[in-house]
Amino acid sequence: MLVRRTSRASLVTAALAVAVLALAGCDSGSGTKSGKASGPSVIAPGKPGEAAETLSAQDAAKQRADDDSPNSADFAYARMMIDHHTQALEMAELAPKQAESGRLKRLAARIAAAQGPEITTMKSWLKTHNGRRTVTEHEHAAMPGMATQAQLKKLRTAKGKAFDKLFLKLMITHHDGAITMATDVKAQGNNIQIEEMADDVIAQQTSEINRMREMS
DSSP states (O other), rough: OOOOOOOHHEEEEEEEEHHHHHHHHHHHHHHHHHHHHSSSSEEEOOOOTTHHHHHHHHHHHHHHHHHHOHHHHHHHHHHHHHHHHHHHHHHHHTTHHHHHHHHHHHHHHHHHHHHHHHHHHHHHHHHHOOOOOOHHHHHHHTTTOOOOOHHHHHHOOOOOHHHHHHHHHHHHHHHHHHHHHHHHHHHHHOOOHHHHHHHHHHHHHHHHHHHHHHOO
16 A cells, blocks of 8 residues: 555656646746847837838847947037147147247147148048038137137247247147047047047147146
8 A cells, every 4th residue: 555655646746747847848938939029129210211120129229339420529529620730730830940949849740740640531531421621600619728819929929938838838728628629529429430539639639748748
C-alpha cells in the first residue's frame, strides 16, 4: 500500500510539473509577442514626397540622434562668426607695421593664418546649406567681444608699445566673445560640422588668450 501511494504521489507530482512547464511556455511565448509590440510607437514624418513611417520609440530616438540638420542657431553662428573673424583679421593685419613686440607680431600672424581659412570654411558651409550670408542688425548687435569703431580707429593710429597694449586688450576681449558664441552654439545648435568648428574656436582661442595675458 505504501508503494502504491508513493507511486500515485509521484504521478501527481509529475503531472503538475508538466502543467507548470506548459504554462511557463505559453507565458514565455506570449511575453515574447507582447515584448515586440510593447512600448509606444512614434509617427516619423517622411522627407518631402515620402510617406510617414511608424517607428518604435528607440528607433525614433536613434533617428533623431543621427539627424544633424542645421537649425537657426547653426546658421546664426556661421554668419556672426564670419563677421567676428573678419574684424580679428583687420586688427591682426595692423601688427606687422605698428607693433613693437616681435612676439605680438608672430601671434597676430598666427591669428590671421587660423581665422582666414575658418572664414572660407564657414562661407562654404552656408553655401552648401543654402543659408543667408549677411548678418542682421540684431545678430550684429548680439555679437560679444566686438571692438567699437572708435576703438578700431584708435588702434589704427597707435604705434609701438601703445599699439601692443591696446591690441592685446581688444583681442583678448574679442577672443572671449568668440568663445562665448562657440559655447552657445554647442548648446543650441544641431549640426555636427558647426559643433566641430566651435570646438576648434574654443581650443585655439583659449590658448591664444593665455598667451596674450602673459604678454600684457
